[in-house]
Amino acid sequence: MTMDEARIQALYRELLIAIGEDPDREGLRDTPRRAAAFWRDFLTYRPGRIDTTFRHEPAGEQFVQVSEISTWSLCEHHLLPIHLLVNIAYLPAGAVLGLSKLVRVTELAARRLQIQERFVEQVADELQKITGSDDVAVVAAGHHLCMSMRGTRAQGARTLTRTLRGRFLQDPRLVSALGAGP
Ligand SMILES: Nc1nc2c(ncn2[C@@H]2O[C@H](COP(=O)(O)OP(=O)(O)OP(=O)(O)O)[C@@H](O)[C@H]2O)c(=O)[nH]1
């Protein structure tokens, strides 16, 4: 994605004028710069290495889950934050992924304009790709500010999205191992 920071700053200045503010008053003078820096920081996450795996042949079946990964995304309809708690599980296929990489993959999918349904799909796609396992599950509990600070003002409403692939689709025991969600 290309980002034109000078243009973003100019647009924020326009926005301040449009809402009846004086963009040159002391408290607002640097606001367009700060707001543009936010967009740059938010949208240009560099995940580093995300595919470190270790060969591992468990004696029996193994289920790996990292729970309650906390991150922030932005709702693409209102440009307001979504706080996400994410559980990721997979059944290793001959190799296990470095645990921190599950967090990096989560962050990568969060740092864009999102809907929560697509977010879990994108995390699952990436996880399948880097683990080589078809058996993955991603569950997210979202708190959408567009539903709590405006609109319905539904304080505490939690949205649960879940994507199940491979054996997670076929085996109810695996789904119950995931728990009720983050
Ligand atoms: N499916 C889905 N909907 C979302 C998500 N984030 C926000 N929305 C919804 O997007 C919808 C946009 O609806 P509109 O009627 O176009 O917008 P609005 O007039 O601001 O609606 P309200 O939010 O109901 O006030 C709302 O129902 C939001 O709750 C998301 O991650 N997934």
Ligand SMILES: [Zn+2]
């Ligand atoms: Zn929204």
